[in-house]
Structure formats: structure tokens, C-alpha cells
Amino acid sequence: MPDRDDGPLWMSCEAGVFTIDADSLIAYSDGKSKILTPTVYDENEGMPSSRCNGYCSPSFCLSGSGELYYPTDGGLAVFGAGVRGGEADSGGTGSMGASIAQAPAPPKVVIEPVLVENARVVSGRNGAKGGHEEPLVFSGSVERIDIRFTAIDWSAPEKCRFLFRLEGHDEGFTAVHPGQPRSAVYTDLPPGDYRFIVRAIGNTGLWSAEAAAMTFTVERPFYSTAWFILTVLSAAGLAAGAIVAVVRRRRIRLQGMKYSTSSITGERMDEAAEALRALMEEEKVFLDPDLTLKKLSQRLGIHYNHLSRIINEKHGESFNNFINRHRIEEAKKRLSDPAFSDKNILEIMLATGFYSKSTFNTAFRKFTGSSPSDFRKKNS
Numbered sequence: 001m002p003d004r005d006d007g008p009l010w011m012s013c014e015a016g017v018f019t020i021d022a023d024s025l026i027a028y029s030d031g032k033s034k035i036l037t038p039t040v041y042d043e044n045e046g047m048p049s050s051r052c053n054g055y056c057s058p059s060f061c062l063s064g065s066g067e068l069y070y071p072t073d074g075g076l077a078v079f080g081a082g083v084r085g086g087e088a089d090s091g092g093t094g095s096m097g098a099s100i101a102q103a104p105a106p107p108k109v110v111i112e113p114v115l116v117e118n119a120r121v122v123s124g125r126n127g128a129k130g131g132h133e134e135p136l137v138f139s140g141s142v143e144r145i146d147i148r149f150t151a152i153d154w155s156a157p158e159k160c161r162f163l164f165r166l167e168g169h170d171e172g173f174t175a176v177h178p179g180q181p182r183s184a185v186y187t188d189l190p191p192g193d194y195r196f197i198v199r200a201i202g203n204t205g206l207w208s209a210e211a212a213a214m215t216f217t218v219e220r221p222f223y224s225t226a227w228f229i230l231t232v233l234s235a236a237g238l239a240a241g242a243i244v245a246v247v248r249r250r251r252i253r254l255q256g257m258k259y260s261t262s263s264i265t266g267e268r269m270d271e272a273a274e275a276l277r278a279l280m281e282e283e284k285v286f287l288d289p290d291l292t293l294k295k296l297s298q299r300l301g302i303h304y305n306h307l308s309r310i311i312n313e314k315h316g317e318s319f320n321n322f323i324n325r326h327r328i329e330e331a332k333k334r335l336s337d338p339a340f341s342d343k344n345i346l347e348i349m350l351a352t353g354f355y356s357k358s359t360f361n362t363a364f365r366k367f368t369g370s371s372p373s374d375f376r377k378k379n380s
Helices: 022-029 081-085 226-258 266-281 293-300 304-315 319-336 345-351 357-368 372-379
Strands: 009-013 016-020 039-041 068-072 075-079 088-090 098-100 108-116 120-122 136-138 144-152 161-167 174-176 183-187 192-201 212-218
Touching: 108 192, 108 212, 144 161, 144 192, 144 212, 161 183, 266 293, 266 304, 293 304, 304 319, 319 345, 319 357, 319 372, 345 357, 345 372, 357 372
Parallel strands: 136 212
Antiparallel strands: 009 016, 016 039, 068 075, 075 088, 088 098, 108 120, 108 144, 144 183, 161 174, 161 192, 192 212
16 A cells, blocks of 8 residues: 555556555545546657556566656657656657546536437426426326436546446446446336436546535326326226115116016005014925925915015015025924924925925025034934
């Protein structure tokens, strides 16, 4: 590590000759700086070639008068006696000489027009402090934002380096070295507020006095906003309600058409309904395994269409469900009654009006949620 009083450290490689001061190296070594900022000399400063080819150590020669000699592919590069003072003279085998001095001013960084989706160009005002006076606002889904920047540096503009960061997205700064694209590309940014800042450092190691900045906002797509979701849900609710209403009206209309030829009066329907209740609860006509809609209607003295209408409108079910429900209720009573403990399930099935075991089991599960055997175990 060079001493602070010895001047900058000089080194060479295939990209030219570099100098860097001791303070920069110490700050980088201590973790106080994330980037090294050497001064670079190459053909632009008069070297015959930037490819230094000294393949031994040391790879240069320091003359007694203080000149530095570096071998290159194009000849000898000579840096004058002022190197320890911060400036140098260089030339190729004595045929070229030029004074190279530190730039008197740092570079000024600027943000160029912003490209959105590679098509829509948003030109904005650049500035070190304020950036855009008003934040740019991007509506909807933005898949790609390309922010381009550069720096004004009269000494060696092609050797400027940059540090940029998108506040609200990037955790740290990203470095852009000479030869790399001077742009920052962001894809699929989530909705939010952002501030882009960028600084430049010239070939002399001087940072731009202030960073350039711009602010912008990515708005939520309209289809993800609360008002749009609420509108869609409201529309869906209205549509569902309309469908239910249409289905209900159609059911009522079809039911009206079904009984449009019925001539039974309301009073007669009430009388028949009461008689039906008595037959089912008192006489238990449902225990007859051969009971049909016509046989039951004959017992009531009404047309079977009228009986079907009474069961549908008064009980909300079909004739078969109406009869099987009563049969299952009777089977439940007998399965849980100790007086029928000597009867097996098959006997109770036949006694309650069922012919088929599968039909009995299906109906029992439908009305009780369990099998006949499980029901008997729980209730005996």
C-alpha cells in the first residue's frame, strides 16, 4: 500500500496505464467505498498503444530524472517527470509528446429521454436536484422501461463510469464501466412510486458534483383497482340475481302450464290434502308395497293429476319421495323400538313397504345420512 505522501500508485495492463491515489485504496479496503476510480491513460492521451507488454517485474522503468517508461505493442510510452505531481508527459519512442493534466472540473451527468415499451418515448427534463418537475405517470401494465444517461466530460468522455439506483426497487447501486451500455432497463415493475438517481465519475477520479434524478409512478392496471373489482362483482351479482329470477319465473310458468287443465278448486284441494294426511298418518297406506299414485287418488276420490299437484304444492316433492319419506320414518321407529328388536332389518324393510334392499338402503341414506344397521346400533 503506497504512503499518502508518495503520490498515486501507477500500474499497467493490456488496457493501458492506471493511476490511483492511496486514499481511494484505503477507503475501498476498509469497505467505505464500493468502487475503485483510477485514472486511465491509453491512445487517447498519446500512448502508441494501450497494450502494455512488460512481461517481467518490474514492468516499467523509472529514470533518474523521474520519467516513467512503459513498453507497449506500439512502442515505448514515456510519462514525464511530473508524474508525482499529478501530471505526465507521454510519447511513443520520442516521436510524440503531450501534456496530460487533471481535468479542472468533474463530469456533469444527465438523464436522456426515457423509452417505455420500446415505442413510446417520454422526454423529460434532467436535473441534478429535481429531475422532472412533475413525476411521470405510467398507467396500466408497463413491461419495460429503459432509462438512458450520459455525462458531459471534456477530458475523456468515453472513460466515464456511472453508479445508478432505482429507489423503491434496487437495494444498492449498480456500476456501469466504460464500454458498457449507459442505460438501466427495468421490466414488469410493480405499481408504486420510484426515484432514479445516477452519478458519474470522470477519468481523473472526480465525481459529478450532484446526481441526476427523475421520479415516476407506475399506476395499477385498471382491472386490479378496487373500483373495477367492485364494479365486476356488482355486475356479477346483478347477473346472478337476474338469472335466478328468470329461472324462477320459468319454473312458475311451467308449473302453471302443467296444471293449466286442472279444474279442482282451492277448497277441494285443501279437503283432499287433509284426507291425504289422515291416510298417511292414521291408516299408514304407505305400508302397501303396491301403492301407486292412481290407487291413492282413488282412495281420495280425486283425479291422480290433482293428487300430484297437491303433493307438489303442499309438500314440495314428488309422489315417490313423499311415500318413501313416510316409509323411512316408519322404519326408523321400528329400528329404534325395543318391541321390534327380534325383527331383523330385512323383515322391517318388507314390513314398511319396500321390495328391494338396494332401494331401501338408498332411501334410508337419503333421508337419514346413515345406513339402517348403523342407525340401529346408535339408537337401539
